[in-house]
Amino acid sequence: MSNLNVSFEFFPPKTDKMNESLWRSFNKLTPLRPRFVSVTYGAGGTTRSRTHDTVARMIKKGAAPVAAHLTCVAATKNEVDDVLRNYWKSGVRHIVALRGDPPGGAGEPFTPHPGGYENAAALAAGAKKIGDFEITVGCYPEKHPDSPSEAADIEMLKRKIDAGATRAITQFFYDNQAFLRYRDRLDAAGVKIPVAPGIMPVTNFNGLRRMADICGATIPGRLVKLFENLDDDPSTRKLIAATVAAQQCLELADEGVEDFHFYTLNRDELTYALCLMLGVRPDLSLQDAGEGAA
Numbered sequence: 001m002s003n004l005n006v007s008f009e010f011f012p013p014k015t016d017k018m019n020e021s022l023w024r025s026f027n028k029l030t031p032l033r034p035r036f037v038s039v040t041y042g043a044g045g046t047t048r049s050r051t052h053d054t055v056a057r058m059i060k061k062g063a064a065p066v067a068a069h070l071t072c073v074a075a076t077k078n079e080v081d082d083v084l085r086n087y088w089k090s091g092v093r094h095i096v097a098l099r100g101d102p103p104g105g106a107g108e109p110f111t112p113h114p115g116g117y118e119n120a121a122a123l124a125a126g127a128k129k130i131g132d133f134e135i136t137v138g139c140y141p142e143k144h145p146d147s148p149s150e151a152a153d154i155e156m157l158k159r160k161i162d163a164g165a166t167r168a169i170t171q172f173f174y175d176n177q178a179f180l181r182y183r184d185r186l187d188a189a190g191v192k193i194p195v196a197p198g199i200m201p202v203t204n205f206n207g208l209r210r211m212a213d214i215c216g217a218t219i220p221g222r223l224v225k226l227f228e229n230l231d232d233d234p235s236t237r238k239l240i241a242a243t244v245a246a247q248q249c250l251e252l253a254d255e256g257v258e259d260f261h262f263y264t265l266n267r268d269e270l271t272y273a274l275c276l277m278l279g280v281r282p283d284l285s286l287q288d289a290g291e292g293a294a
């Protein structure tokens, strides 16, 4: 029996096909008894009602504790507070409080909305005034691109903790050493909350390289080499991606990491396999109960 905690991130579906994939994955993964599952929120409220509906349906299913993401970029405090109150009314008791990327996209300069929460720490404090939410926040082993230094970035995480955050999830990374050094720096800075590595298996390597560039995540040279010339070979790419993700998780577990957050992209196969490899086994009685569509 594993003593690891896992959590799974989903996004609100846009089409019938995506809807099917989400609920199939949700039904397959929840018997693994995740610490929680979460649903993303489009920066600026672009998925506001879809996130809300998905979260409400997950809560109704009762298969796992549910966390709703919320961003504060490009919104007034009143607008964000309304979302928080609606979450609370629908039974949401856990939020993933985020600033969000600027409307021009990640990498563009960020300007807080004049009447809004200026960052995730302010959002977390605002949320606590509306309800006693459990609060999870994001953090950055390789430093957030907007941060002047690693130390300033950790200070920002501490401000989020002071505002009520009790758990953090990292930006995706592929260099485990970067995460382990970050864990040491957090330890030295007196950060005591659980910090789960955000595991994002590679799907489209070229897309990932662009995203990693914007987020400041390093793609190690050995990964670049592994995915070289595989653009037209999806089955080999898939096998390598699975092996790379498994190596990453097992190495982190060997280093004593106990909390893992999976960016599932609404797919269950690889995340499920990774959990089994980590020793997280499904409760088969829940698997039967979870069958069926949404």
Ligand code: FAD
Pocket: 039, 040, 041, 042, 043, 044, 069, 070, 071, 096, 097, 098, 099, 100, 101, 102, 118, 119, 120, 121, 137, 138, 139, 140, 144, 146, 147, 148, 152, 153, 156, 157, 169, 170, 171, 172, 198
């Ligand atoms: P913050 O922590 O508020 O700020 C980011 C960084 O900017 C800080 O680490 C700090 O270095 C610097 N900073 C900010 N304010 C100050 C200040 N006053 N003084 C000094 N430095 C400051 N985006 C979405 O749109 N929807 C989602 O659902 C979503 N889910 C995510 C889940 C996870 C686990 C993670 C890690 C990210 C997610 N994101 C999501 C992306 C996130 O919105 C972006 O990474 C965004 O650029 C930063 O959000 P944050 O909450 O970390 O911001």
